[in-house]
Amino acid sequence: MEDIIYVVGHKNPDTDSICAAIAYADLKKRSGVGVRAVPARIGEINRETEFVLNTFKLPVPMFLETLKLQVQDLQLDPAVTISSEISVKTAWSLMQKHNAKTLPVIDDNGHLIGIVTLSDITSKYMDMVDTNLLGISDTPLQNVLETINARLVIGHVTDFSPTGKILIAAMTPDRMAHWVEKNDVVITGNRLENQVEALKLGANCLIITGGAVEETPELQRLAEEKKALVLVTPFDTFTTARLIPQSIPVKYLMTSRNLVAFNRDDFLDDIKDSMLSTRYRSYPVVDDENRVHGVVARYHLISQRKKKVILVDHNERSQCISTIDEAEILEIIDH
Template identity: 55%
Template sequence: MNESVYITGHKNPDTDSICSSIGYAELKKRLGVQAVPVRIGKINKETAFVLERFGVKEPEYLKTVKTQVSDLDLDVIPPVSEDISIKTAWNIMQKNNRQVLPVTDDAGKLLGIISLSDITNSYMASQGNNVLSKSHTPLRNVTETLNARLVCGNIDDVFRSAGKVVIATMAPDSLEPFVEKNDIVLVGNRKDSQMKVLKAGVSCLIATCGGHVDKDVLELAEQKGCIVMETNHDTFTAARLINQSIPVGYVMTKNNLICFNVHDFIDYIRDKMLQTRFRSYPIVDDDGTVKGFVYRYHLISPRKKKVILLDHNEMSQTVDGIDQAEILEIIDHHRIGDIQTGSPVYFRNDTVGSTATLIANMYVENGIRPTKEIAGILCAAILSDTLNLKSPTTTYLDRETVSQLAEIAGVDPNRFAAEMFQAGSSLADMNPDQILYNDFKDYNLSRYKIGIGQINAGDPQNVKDLKGSLLEHMKKVQQEKGYSLLLLMMTDIVKESSHLLYFGREEDLIRDAFGAEPRDNEVYLEGVVSRKKQVVPLLTNAIQNTPR
């Protein structure tokens, strides 16, 4: 069975991150890989416009790729019903070399577990001679355990008011002190003894040693409402086996039962296992349906989630739990970050304006033509990341790829870019947090933790109107998350410039990086529209030139 491969962009994803993930997942599927595009953050308004425009479904949200119980090769053990006999449960265990069985209701929900120790403890412990009544043992269990024939009674009945189990080996006249009303009596083929116990009002008569009941005995049993069985077992064997007919529900472990959910993380269940002595633990889903058992040996080499990273290669930007996942590929167009892998992977990094450019050309390399919808969202991703091919990151390959994708998608690149930027630039219904994290990335530059958000501000008046509330929110975020510096690029695509708002204790970095004097936590950067090529490199150089 093929395992799912999750394809994801970075946190606080932009249009390139989302559309590239969808496009690459579609290519992988057509190449026979069970690929699933996912997102690790909310999509912004621009991306939502693009997906709706081309009728493409938004990827599912993936919170973490930490190893979960669902990633283990669980032991799947067919469940048993709570009313089967412990003898039947024992036989199932011996046949399948099992030491434990899940006990479920008709819907498959876990009621308890029956183990070898539960069975042996119940058999060795003193259960009393009225255990069939206390456990509400079904008649069916007794006939199966004793290999008996039911000659009077309803096979679907259970022992509810039965008394003790008695072996009637004495003479009929001597039975009275030992046999009482509602008892279950094991008796041989002596007719006088059979009649005597029936007249005493027993609830069940079991004729052993291949004994049979005569017609008149059977008639009396029917009159008295007494159950009658016949078995070929000798009396000793029948007496030894009869307690093995009690239902597993009576002896199973159901109180203080330790079980795990399929969504539990391995770290959690490992700690729980260390605190307990059990060999195995049942696993259930959210509905309580049993899915299997986990043993300690399962944790030695768990199956890791398989992940492909797009549009980033830094730990601060990637999905939580990546250290417990298996990275298969990295496709990016940014600087080389700090992601580490345990084995060699396919790593593709090129100086193009968009990850979507690389994805689109991988379609060509594999001789596959993208659908109209995929071509449309990949084209949109390139236009978004290159600011309609005006960004300094734009290359010849970006322009050629946009031209080819636009033809397949049936769109005019310039007109579509204008519509897309217009849809994403409206800040009227966005709060400061949504604006900051519209397209946000973390960077660990030497000893500095820096966060940079970017949004198309459109009307310059937006900067003036929102500056106060944005800086107040940035101050809160900077202090809560420990950023050395928090920046927000409010970019005007038409004028090809950005208002850079910042908050943090490293104001000198702004001055050194951009050669401009900050004023009221703002710097106007003419000609600056690219975070990747015009902001991060300048900050990096300024940090490198700053004395420690």
């Protein structure tokens, strides 16, 4: 990241103060690699200066309001944003891939609506005891298919309504009536009698493990009659049962209330207390439209560097911006 150097003149700038800032900033840019010199001002320009700039088609230097460090001055970590509908497994994979501990969750317009942290996923996964988890979390079928690498062999996506519980049909068919209920998700191996019995008892989704299925006329007829779905996964029964909870959408466990996020214009002094009083390792950074621009972490505050300035056309503290003590003065050029 290039160092930004602000080249700025005195208060109530006249033409030579503005021109000195523009000229010296241009010289610095031409003479240094990795240097971004920006001409600035700490007051409104007068009519004479406006005429000169218009004549030579030069833009008015930026107004430097403060030299206090703001969030936008940091080298933020890139934000890995996600939709609230993606599965917990996908979110976990993204965290591993990008070495991220926090994922901002955005809506279709790119606005921040929540965050998911590594601890959210691990703690929630350890506490998952609801057997009707898919229904409670409104899990889409696509999440299930992707999570267990399954394919839909019988049924229609629109009929997926797993409002019952998740169970493994390890018992004999004559005992299944004590366990299987309407709209359950039933996991079983390639045992046709168990598959047929599960559909007769009203299972909404039948997941056949081991990668093989006998698509018999009876199984096809029952599934269509009951508006049930039959999925086939290459995983074994244990692995399938372990992965299914990871298919729930992140909206089920994300933090959306009392969300801690910072604006790009926030001063670092102001965000320190918020960071110290909350448990997160990193925080989303948004603009005024609540769109995510990056992630700020605690280590950014430790590695912060002062803004750099070059003063031109004066050498008096009284003519400097009021927050000059917050900056690192590289040069002073007067005449």
